[in-house]
Amino acid sequence: MFRRLLTLEEAKQTIQKYFEAKPLGVEEIPLLDAFSRVLAENVIAEIDIPPFNRSTVDGYAVKAEDTFGADENKPVKLKLCGTVNVGEKPKVKVERGTAAEIMTGAPIPEGADAVVMFEDTERKNGEVYVYTAVARDENVMKAGSDIKRGETVARQGQLLTSREIGAIAAVGRAKVKAYTVPKVAILSTGAEITEPGKLLAPGKIYDINAYSLSAAVQESGGKPVYLGVFPDDAAELEKALKKALASADIVVSSGGVSVGPKDVMPTTLSRLGKPGVIVCGIAVKPGKPTTVAVVDGKPVFALPGHPTSAMLIFHLLVRPVIERMTGRIP
The missing domain is CATH 3.40.980.10 (MoaB/Mog-like domain)
Structure with a gap:
């Protein structure tokens, strides 16, 4: 018994x-192998995410004040000064009266503070006609708007799911410490x-x-x-x-x-x-x-x-x- x-x-x-x-x-493991593991450290962002001001649309980077007063019947005419592509550092500077073609996700070039969507413009002979005014920072995602430098991305004791792993990858970490x-x-x-x-x-x-x-x-x-x-x-x-x-x-x-x-x-x-x-x-x-x-x-x-x-x-x-x-x- x-x-x-x-x-x-x-x-x-x-x-x-x-x-x-x-x-x-505790062991250090590749982030790709970290799903369902328990984090043994706090993960702190060492950079802003995004790390630069970026465009949220395809269009033209401009100085917002240059577009004030623009409408369908009275467009503002700006001189095209160049192009900014995704994944590269801008090589142009937007001066008064100019606009730079820009793609979604590309860095905002120096001098620009807003982006006009392609749909609200017309391009003729090297000039851009803007039919809608934009405010400062319109169609712009500011640096650090997702994650700020110094922010805790994931905490010790957290179970790592796709959400946490994505956030950790966003701040550039390829390995983490896990139990x-x-x-x-x-x-x-x-x-x-x-x-x-x-x-x-x-x-x-x-x-x-x-x-x-x-x-x-x-x-x-x-x-x-x-x-x-x-x-x-x-x-x-x-x-x-x-x-x-x-x-x-x-x-x-x-x-x-x-x-x-x-x-x-x-x-x-x-x-x-x-x-x-x-x-x-x-x-x-x-x-x-x-x-x-x-x-x-x-x-x-x-x-x-x-x-x-x-x-x-x-x-x-x-x-x-x-x-x-x-x-x-x-």
């Missing part, structure tokens, strides 16, 4: 007593378990838990390490658990935790290292047979074999540990 059943809260407190779930470390992803060894036990993809023999069932738990580990921010299916044999199980502990930061198994003659997980765990089994049965349903051990500083969660029970206990006990180790929750 089980030892005294712990309440769920007592089980959580016991796990916290013997294992402090915290980030394993190390914990490795979680996944193994299933039971003579009746068969890996998906293999022929299902009479009396056998396919392994649901290893696949659903691996996906749940990824959802939590961890990296699953699938080790396979093992029989309810103490020696084989001990060997598998030692391999799991050597290759991962957390071990999650399913099956072999009840009180039947083939349920050898608790006794096997007790032989692996100190302090050993710290939880052996929880007063929850489903999930009562859950066993938790800490072996030489690494937690081992032995979940029930029933898929519903395994997933319930994973989300109640294992997921918070993984999320603390990834930095997703403090």
Whole structure:
């Protein structure tokens, strides 16, 4: 039979007593690999975004005051002084009475303070006829209007999504510091378990838990390490658990935790290292047979074999540990 059943809260407190779930470390990674990672630094913009005043339309860069009074019946005539293309430094200067052709996204040339859209102009013989007046800064995006230099673009502890990654790329960062992803060894036990993809023999069932738990580990921010299916044999199980502990930061198994003659997980765990089994049965349903051990500083969660029970206990006990180790929750 089980030892005294712990309440769920007592089980959580016991796990916290013997294992402090915290980030394993920090590593610098390429920004392209940073999706779904947790940022381990504040990212501060070192430049304005955009870094220069830019045109938001195709048209002509002008001095706004030169267009005052222009209308359909009385256009203002300006001399074309050059062209400003996207991606290049302007080579022209807009003086009084002149206009420079400009493309969307191109830098505003010296002397200009507004842009007239092509639709409101007509070009004849090197001169531009403006049919609509523009105000100062009209059709101009000012430097720093998206992100100002010195502004915090992303904060430590943030989960990096496409939004944060785009903002970080905008300020020129190609790498970021992120918390190390914990490795979680996944193994299933039971003579009746068969890996998906293999022929299902009479009396056998396919392994649901290893696949659903691996996906749940990824959802939590961890990296699953699938080790396979093992029989309810103490020696084989001990060997598998030692391999799991050597290759991962957390071990999650399913099956072999009840009180039947083939349920050898608790006794096997007790032989692996100190302090050993710290939880052996929880007063929850489903999930009562859950066993938790800490072996030489690494937690081992032995979940029930029933898929519903395994997933319930994973989300109640294992997921918070993984999320603390990834930095997703403090």
